[in-house]
Amino acid sequence: MDDEHTHVAPHEEEGVNIGGYGAAFRISSPKAVDPAVLREIAEELVREITEACMRRGAKGVGHVKLYLKTAAGYLRADTVGIKYGIRVDGNIAKPEKEADLVVNSIIIGLEKTEVATAAVNAIEEVMTKHGFNLSQVEERRGPEVR
């Protein structure tokens, strides 16, 4: 039995439709990438995922969050909607070739399959553009409620 389909979450009772997608990746680049560039990539990734979800008809953004962990530190980036800004904080002390990337998107008014497609496409596009190889290590979809 699938608990996700038997449990009635409180927001379901209010008819609030929320789609979620979370995934963890291992990313690697043939050359070490400067921390300032990693910061720009983090911000770009959050923006691209958010805008892709809005283009697909999302009503609003619960949050889009990202955590980028390297041996020399971490970055966190998030937004609750582009018009509210994208926050990036944390610190990576030196250029790095490898990192763990966790991305989390909770979107209002969009099915989880749509959120997943928007997020995966944006992640692949941004990371490829910046010369990173990407391998997925974990994925979770949900919740989705109408």
Place this chain on the structure above:
Amino acid sequence: MEVVQIAGFLGSGKTSTVIALSRQLAKSFNKRVAVVVNEIGEVPVDAKVVNEFGLNVKDIGGGCICCEVLINLAFTLEELGKNFHPDIVFVEPSGVAIPSAVKEGIGMADRGRGAKVGPVVVLFDAAKAEEQLSDEGIGHFVKRQLSGADIIAINKVDAVDEAHVREYEEKMRTINPTAKLVRTSALRGDGMNELIKMILEAPAA
């Protein structure tokens, strides 16, 4: 050990508030703090971020904290009590949890373990106030969350003007007349000492 819930809708600033409160409690009030995070349906990010600040954090993801993972919460609180001896445990439920239901869950999970069930703090996002409350479904859901608060923290006050804050303070008083109100900016640290005092002075549930 006092178990305090820091709740609020998606994106209201729960994790930033938990980090700011925890650091201030350790630095200025000499308190040992642990954090329990429940991120429903997600690959956890918040627990990783909280951990980066050197805080003792447990992630009990994988379901709704008030029912599906209640037993995990009970074990987690027991383990924290035995092994870490915190003065305060902050429980950060997902943004789609109902605080009053989580409070009942905390009470059940902690039954007989000697912990004090502390106040329910519900964050309200001042920057997204109109967007959230004007939507029929989300507005009703957010009001339901706020109605279960002992303390309402109007967060992100750094992003709005004084008149806006006053307007929503009045609305908060209508939604939950008995809750204490505090203005906060977790980003800048505004209101954190006031919120801490409210938490420490709150009567046991």
